[in-house]
Amino acid sequence: MEFHLWLSFVVICIMGALSPGPSLALVIKNTLAGGTPQGYATAISHGLGVALYAAITATGIAVIIVQSPLIFSIIQYAGAAFLLYLGVKSLLSKKANEVFSEDDTATKSQVNGWLDGFLIAFLNPKLAIFFLALFSQFLGEEASSEQKMIMTATVGSIDALWYCLVTFTLSRGNIISKLRENSHIVDKVTGSFLILLAARIVIS
Numbered sequence: 001m002e003f004h005l006w007l008s009f010v011v012i013c014i015m016g017a018l019s020p021g022p023s024l025a026l027v028i029k030n031t032l033a034g035g036t037p038q039g040y041a042t043a044i045s046h047g048l049g050v051a052l053y054a055a056i057t058a059t060g061i062a063v064i065i066v067q068s069p070l071i072f073s074i075i076q077y078a079g080a081a082f083l084l085y086l087g088v089k090s091l092l093s094k095k096a097n098e099v100f101s102e103d104d105t106a107t108k109s110q111v112n113g114w115l116d117g118f119l120i121a122f123l124n125p126k127l128a129i130f131f132l133a134l135f136s137q138f139l140g141e142e143a144s145s146e147q148k149m150i151m152t153a154t155v156g157s158i159d160a161l162w163y164c165l166v167t168f169t170l171s172r173g174n175i176i177s178k179l180r181e182n183s184h185i186v187d188k189v190t191g192s193f194l195i196l197l198a199a200r201i202v203i204s
Helices: 001-020 021-035 035-056 061-067 069-091 096-109 113-122 126-137 145-171 175-181 184-202
Strands: none
Touching: 001 113, 001 145, 001 175, 001 184, 021 061, 021 113, 021 145, 021 175, 021 184, 035 061, 035 113, 035 145, 061 069, 061 126, 069 113, 069 145, 069 184, 145 175
16 A cells, blocks of 8 residues: 555544444543543554454455344443443443542452453444445555555554553543543443433334
């Protein structure tokens, strides 16, 4: 792939990563509830999940997912169920600064950033549609395995780096402390947002 084409690809990937959605809400939520390490774990595993979809697209498997209503629906509804679970969990959570003062270790152990980040990406079949549209503009039938690997690595790296930057920003100064002081509000907003997204998937 020529360098200028790769730069165009990078710009599109950055714009996609910056789009607010359930992934951003989850990274913020896990950073507040589980601390910076869980925020980074969520970010990195989300990048791995996105990279997996990119790899699936590059190998042509994504076409099967998109063209099979059953497979697409199974993944889509599983994703809605996961969003609903996260939303309800957020609504029922305690105020973060109170919980951390009671048992910091126990609170952090309840957050599994590696699993959460990967699942919220993997259970989003619309990524397959996005990458099919995107890759078709940059990959021809003669594309080499090396080109496909570069594009897959680019997508996953940009996604993971963006959410790592979000986690890093939250952990600077007293930002995370202030957010924890108002975590009951953050959790209610995040939980409601995730539940609304789950409902939208089900009724769409």
